[in-house]
Amino acid sequence: MATRGQPVINVYPVGNYSFGTKAPKLEKDANVNERLARLKSNYEKDGMRRSVEAILLVQEHNHPHVLLFQLGQSYFRLPGGRLRPGEDEVEGLRRKLSNNLAPPSTALQVVWDVGEVLSVFYRPNFDTAFYPYVPPHISRPKECRKLLVVQLPERCVFAVPKNMKLVAVPVFELYDNLPRYGPIISAVPAVLSRLRLNLQ
Amino acid sequence: MATRGQPVINVYPVGNYSFGTKAPKLEKDANVNERLARLKSNYEKDGMRRSVEAILLVQEHNHPHVLLFQLGQSYFRLPGGRLRPGEDEVEGLRRKLSNNLAPPSTALQVVWDVGEVLSVFYRPNFDTAFYPYVPPHISRPKECRKLLVVQLPERCVFAVPKNMKLVAVPVFELYDNLPRYGPIISAVPAVLSRLRLNLQ
Ligand SMILES: [Zn+2]
Ligand SMILES: [Zn+2]
Ligand SMILES: [Zn+2]
Ligand SMILES: [Zn+2]
Numbered sequence: 329m330a331t332r333g334q335p336v337i338n339v340y341p342v343g344n345y346s347f348g349t350k351a352p353k354l355e356k357d358a359n360v361n362e363r364l365a366r367l368k369s370n371y372e373k374d375g376m377r378r379s380v381e382a383i384l385l386v387q388e389h390n391h392p393h394v395l396l397f398q399l400g401q402s403y404f405r406l407p408g409g410r411l412r413p414g415e416d417e418v419e420g421l422r423r424k425l426s427n428n429l430a431p432p433s434t435a436l437q438v439v440w441d442v443g444e445v446l447s448v449f450y451r452p453n454f455d456t457a458f459y460p461y462v463p464p465h466i467s468r469p470k471e472c473r474k475l476l477v478v479q480l481p482e483r484c485v486f487a488v489p490k491n492m493k494l495v496a497v498p499v500f501e502l503y504d505n506l507p508r509y510g511p512i513i514s515a516v517p518a519v520l521s522r523l524r525l526n527l528q
Numbered sequence: 529m530a531t532r533g534q535p536v537i538n539v540y541p542v543g544n545y546s547f548g549t550k551a552p553k554l555e556k557d558a559n560v561n562e563r564l565a566r567l568k569s570n571y572e573k574d575g576m577r578r579s580v581e582a583i584l585l586v587q588e589h590n591h592p593h594v595l596l597f598q599l600g601q602s603y604f605r606l607p608g609g610r611l612r613p614g615e616d617e618v619e620g621l622r623r624k625l626s627n628n629l630a631p632p633s634t635a636l637q638v639v640w641d642v643g644e645v646l647s648v649f650y651r652p653n654f655d656t657a658f659y660p661y662v663p664p665h666i667s668r669p670k671e672c673r674k675l676l677v678v679q680l681p682e683r684c685v686f687a688v689p690k691n692m693k694l695v696a697v698p699v700f701e702l703y704d705n706l707p708r709y710g711p712i713i714s715a716v717p718a719v720l721s722r723l724r725l726n727l728q
Contacts, residue, residue, distance in 0.1 A: 334645050391664055445534050448721045460721035461699050464591055499661050504711070511704070515718040521648045521660035522719070 335444060336524045337479055342386040342393065342496055344483045350432055352491035355399075360456065367470065368454050374413045377471040380421040381408030382478040383446060383516060386496050387527045393496035394516055397428075404497075404509055406475065418442045421476060429494075431487040438486070441479040447519040449473045449512050458511055473512065477523065535644060536724045537679055542586040542593065542696055544683045550632055552691035555599075560656065567670065568654050574613045577671040580621040581608030582678040583646060583716060586696050587727045593696035594716055597628075604697075604709055606675065618642045621676060629694075631687040638686070641679040647719040649673045649712050658711055673712065677723065 357363040370377060384395040384407065396404045407428045411420040422440045430438050449458040451471035462469055488494045502509055503517040557563040567577060584595040584607065596604045607628045611620040622640045630638045649658040651671035662669055688694045702709055703717040 334648075392661070445722050447718055448534075459700070459703060460718040461592070461703070463700055464698075498664075500659070500663055503659060503661070504706075506704075515715070518647055518660040518715040518718055519722070522645050 334522055334524050335477075336526050337385060337443070337477060338482070338526045338528055339385045339387045339392050340480065340482050340528045342388045345386065345480075346485050347494060348431060348485060348487045349490045350487040351489065353428070353489040354491070364454055364456075371454075371470055376469060377451075378411040378415075378417075379409060379471060379473040380411060380417050380424065381406035381473060381475050382421060382425055382440075382442075383475055383520065384478050384480055385525065386480070388496060388498075390527055391498045391500065392520075392525050392527065393498050394502060394513075396495055396497055396513065398493045398495045402508070404495075404513055406513065417445075417474060417476070421478070425478070429486045429488065431485050436485050436487075438484045439481060441481075443477040443479055445474050445476050446522075447475040447512075447515060449475075460515065475512070475516070475519065477520070482528075534722055534724050535677075536726050537585060537643070537677060538682070538726045538728055539585045539587045539592050540680065540682050540728045542588045545586065545680075546685050547694060548631060548685060548687045549690045550687040551689065553628070553689040554691070564654055564656075571654075571670055576669060577651075578611040578615075578617075579609060579671060579673040580611060580617050580624065581606035581673060581675050582621060582625055582640075582642075583675055583720065584678050584680055585725065586680070588696065588698075590727055591698045591700065592720075592725050592727065593698050594702060594713075596695055596697055596713065598693045598695045602708070604695075604713055606713065617645075617674060617676070621678070625678070629686045629688065631685050636685050636687075638684045639681060641681075643677040643679055645674050645676050646722075647675045647712075647715060649675075660715065675712070675716070675719065677720070682728075 357366060386393050398404055407425055408421055409424045421442055425440045449460050450462050450469040451458050452463050452466040452469050454470055499517045502514055506514045557566055586593050598604055607625055608621060609624045621642055625640050649660050650662050650669040651658050652663050652666040652669050654670055699717045702714055706714045
C-alpha cells in the first residue's frame with residue numbers, strides 16, 4: 329500500500345509573481361463542434377487523447393487560490409493540454425506550462441516542480457461529458473485527463489499569451505460550483521484537500 | 529515535493545467476503561440536535577473533534593463499489609468515527625473498523641491495511657455543514673474528518689452490528705449525487721480517481 333503522508337505544498341502570496349504578456353496563442357478550434365471533430369480524427373489516428381493539467385496555487389489575504397485561464401465571460405480552464413503520442417506526462421506538462429505561462433526569454437524560464445496526480449477524469453464518448461472513472465460498459469474512453477499539483481517557486485515571472493486572461497480564483501469559490509466551473513475544476517477543492525497547504 | 533506515482537489498490541469481488549452479524553451498536557444520539565449538543569460539550573472539553581473514515585472497495589460485475597452503512601432509508605455513512613484525544617489516526621481507524629466490522633472471534637480479526645489520506649473535510653461551526661478546506665475567517669473549526677483508503681484483504685469475514693445495514697454502492701452511483709449522499713460521500717469518486725484500481 330501507499331505511504332500515508334499528506335504532501336506539503338508551499339503557497340506564496342500572489343504579489344510574489346509578476347504577470348507579463350507574450351504573443352497570442354491562437355485557439356485551434358473556433359467552436360465546440362470543430363473541437364469534437366478534431367478529437368475524433370486524432371482518436372482515429374493516435375487512439376485515446378491524453379491530457380495533463382496543472383493545479384497552481386497562490387495565496388491572497390491568506391486564502392489559497394487556483395490559477396485558471398478565463399476565456400470570454402464564462403469559460404475557464406486549467407493550464408496544460410494534450411500530450412503528444414508517447415510523451416511522458418511530467419515532461420509534457422512542463423512543455424505545456426512553459427508554452428502557456430513562461431516568458432520567451434530563456435533567462436526567465438520557470439522550473440516546474442511537478443507533484444502528484446490528484447485526480448483523473450475520463451471522456452467516454454465524443455462529446456463534452458467527463459467522469460472521474462470509466463463509466464460502466466465503456467471499453468475505450470476517448471480522453472484521459474490527469475490533474476497534477478505543481479509546486480510554484482517562491483517568486484517568478486509569468487508571461488500570459490495576449491489573447492488569454494489568467495485569474496486567481498479562491499478555492500472556496502470553486503467548491504460546489506459546477507454550473508460556473510464544470511465538473512473538473514469544481515472538484516479541485518476536494519482533490520486538493522489531502523495536501524497540507526503551507527500558506528507563506 | 530511528493531512522489532508522483534498513483535498508488536494501486538486491489539479490488540476483489542464482493543463474493544470473496546462473507547457478511548455475518550454481531551451485537552447491535554447503539555447510536556449515541558437520538559437525533560441531530562443531541563448530536564450537535566454532544567459535539568459542543570466534547571469541544572469544550574477536548575478541542576476540535578477528529579474523525580477518520582475508511583474507503584473500502586469491492587467489485588461487482590467489474591465496477592468498483594464503496595462499502596457504506598445505511599441507516600434508515602436515506603442516511604449513509606462511511607465506516608469509521610471519532611478519534612480519542614491524542615489517538616493516532618491509523619490506530620484509531622483500525623480500532624473503529626474492528627469495532628464496526630470485525631467478528632468478535634479473535635481468530636477472525638481483519639488486518640486493516642490503512643493507506644493514504646484521500647480527502648479532509650472541516651466542520652467550521654456547530655452545525656452540519658462540511659467543506660474540503662477551512663472556510664475564510666474561521667480560526668477554529670469544530671471538526672476535522674479525514675478519509676483514508678483501506679486495502680481489504682483478498683477474502684475475509686465481516687460482522688455487521690445487527691441494527692446496521694452495510695451496502696456496496698457503485699462509484700458511478702455516488703458521483704455527483706449530493707442530494708442522496710451528502711458532500712463528503714458524493715466527493716469520493718473524484719478523490720479516489722488518483723488511485724489505480726486493480727479490479728480482480
Ligand atoms: Zn482573492
Ligand atoms: Zn478574506
Ligand atoms: Zn452493484
Ligand atoms: Zn454493469
